Amino acid sequence: MIDKFVRSIAEAIGAVADGATILVGGFGSVGQPNALIEGLIEQGAKNLTVVANNAGTGHTGLAKLMELGRVRRILCSFPRSAGSVVFEELYRAGKIELEIVPQGTLAERLRAAGAGIPAFFTPTAVGTRLAEGKEEREFDGRRYVMETALPGDLALIEAWRADRLGNLTYRESGRNFNPVMAMAGKVAVVQSQHIAEAGEIDPETIITPGIFVDRVVHLPYGDLAA
Amino acid sequence: MIDKFVRSIAEAIGAVADGATILVGGFGSVGQPNALIEGLIEQGAKNLTVVANNAGTGHTGLAKLMELGRVRRILCSFPRSAGSVVFEELYRAGKIELEIVPQGTLAERLRAAGAGIPAFFTPTAVGTRLAEGKEEREFDGRRYVMETALPGDLALIEAWRADRLGNLTYRESGRNFNPVMAMAGKVAVVQSQHIAEAGEIDPETIITPGIFVDRVVHLPYGDLAA
């Protein structure tokens, strides 16, 4: 019988090589796989590339991973926000590389990686400094830049509900980047608030089918809305 | 108040210009907008380009539209199937143009059109006669062909449930091409088996948000499974 549930965060994270690319779900504080990020901190891999919408806040989670000097490079759309103190200090000190990616391009590059599309054209960023060095091309008289797929070695996902097959649902704006990152990660691991029996989630409502998911750890740290 | 419901098939179809490109949902007989196809037949537009997975069977629906000489060109992945007699006769007689598109490339070209992506690269069809004349390019040592977006002037969609805002759900394998065609159509019109009040469909389970939908006609021609 297939059973993607594992008993610990460490087991979920598994082996992560130095230099790996880690995709981290979430937008703002919603849908962030905080426990898995802690697990990655524990695990110890370094020289990481992190792909996330934001560059962490305060001194926990992503910010802590960066503060520990474990992140060589970060790709995100919104690095600077209230509380992104660790990132900003590292960046000013030249201790972390940054690639700013427009939010829609970030989402599409992740989906492309998951969908076997190595590159695509987008009108976003044409003529701006984020298009510098990128191939440009016209279609029907409009200018586009070419963007490439952004795959990850490991995707850290937060879900609302999961079953042993790895089928996932999310909650409200907690969905955000999680489904495309689950697709784009060579290995996708999930922390889920709730668990369900196989067949309990209506097959019409599964957002991430289990084919994209490798391991799930049940972390009922509380229904924040309850 | 927004109300995308219309009272008749004719109203749903609206004005269709000669030479228009029509996207027709469905895979096999499931999820096919049969009533809307009839409406298009009634409406009278000719010299049409049709995009559909199959090229019609028997002498009804798409086959009838073709038999009436209204289709100049068809793009599909599976033109020849049991009962595709009308298409085959027209094709042999040189009275219809055919572009065969691999099924996954067809789906992706439609999604691209809906997502503002003018072109993308895919490994599908590399080195085959379906890639003849197409731009080829290597990424990381693997060969890919470039495919372009496939937008439609009008998308004909079959849904299971719809509300006045045009939010849709589908039923089982009736989903197929319908969601990507709704995205890719400049105008998307829907025949829906069931209707719901706004807010009645769980917002987590809406497959096609109303932003992609223009008009909906309620056609309770029977829950086939009941």
Next chain:
Amino acid sequence: MSEASYTPLTRPKMAARVARDVEEGWYVNLGIGIPTLIADQVGDREVIFHSENGLLGMGPAPAPDKIDPWLINAGKQHVTLNKGGSFFHHADSFAMIRGGHLDLCVLGAFEVASNGDIANWATAVDDSAPAVGGAMDLAVGAARVWVVMEHLTKEGKPRLVKSCSYPLTALGVVQRIYTNLAVIDVTSRGFVLRETVPGLSLSDLQAITGAPLLVEENSHG
């Protein structure tokens, strides 16, 4: 030519002025800042608000005791979902944006040029780590891109210019600008003045605008 002879619009009034032009049935994305205020000003018209983090049908802020921590907008503020709203993931959300499905996007800006270029993400060329978010996608994707901003910077420099000095967000996309002093269309001929606050003359406005303001014959100046 006295400044006292006219009253600039307050931020809520600017938002209200934009809201007047928003039509029922439109799908609209509102940027952070003044644009956010527009949602409360559309009155009885049913307008569907999109938030790029995966919401359609975004409603107003909840009462403090009704906050749902899972429901935030792109500005990370707590919001609600109206009946008939929906949730989707980021790639689908930006498919809506990039695919031209939004009827309108209203953005704030540092500068708009008379050719429609907009600069609204990086405050300086040497800003080392500016946050672009969804601004570039929204600016190129929506069917209509309107900007709402103060007519002048805090230092008194024009924000409507011949050519942007800040790093660009997108080229030639802005169609209309609402400031605290005027409504200006961006046309193939450049800025066309549509209206001003009462008491403000064209010449006074031109003096604080960085590019020529045209007036069409049937304009309601």
Next chain:
Amino acid sequence: MSEASYTPLTRPKMAARVARDVEEGWYVNLGIGIPTLIADQVGDREVIFHSENGLLGMGPAPAPDKIDPWLINAGKQHVTLNKGGSFFHHADSFAMIRGGHLDLCVLGAFEVASNGDIANWATAVDDSAPAVGGAMDLAVGAARVWVVMEHLTKEGKPRLVKSCSYPLTALGVVQRIYTNLAVIDVTSRGFVLRETVPGLSLSDLQAITGAPLLVEENSHG
């Protein structure tokens, strides 16, 4: 060297032979024809079957009185959905395929070349309107592509060849071939024979195979 000295596998036995190599937990897409028969042969192993028209967790055909007309597979046959199955649209379905998420795809074929090229969609170069369906996507996308087919055509010609004569479906993708006579791996050195039906010698098999068959030292011939 008599044909009577060995018994070719029947179609169900060919399917059963393939099924033996399918591992629990794999996500598998089965082509039309013999591959379809594999699903019933995996026994107790939990294997998740994908159908390109938007199903994961496809189950067996329903009893005639339990047919659900909305639930068909890519071959347009009525099927069921196992517990834990899911529905999705065509672009998501082919994202699974093209994105390399399927562990295995088993296809029928007209011909397979010793470099892994497969021809399985158009029966002749001058076939004017062949139906490709999802064959080209499946052939390039799955992590493993296996072919199950008769060793010879009805006319007695080899289907394992040096170079395909039929229009190609994909280049260099086939990893293993199951015929009614043998199991053959496709390697960088060409066809490597893994096993034959009892009583069939390598030389007899080579005589009806269109490209050299290698045998590795530790092969179970």
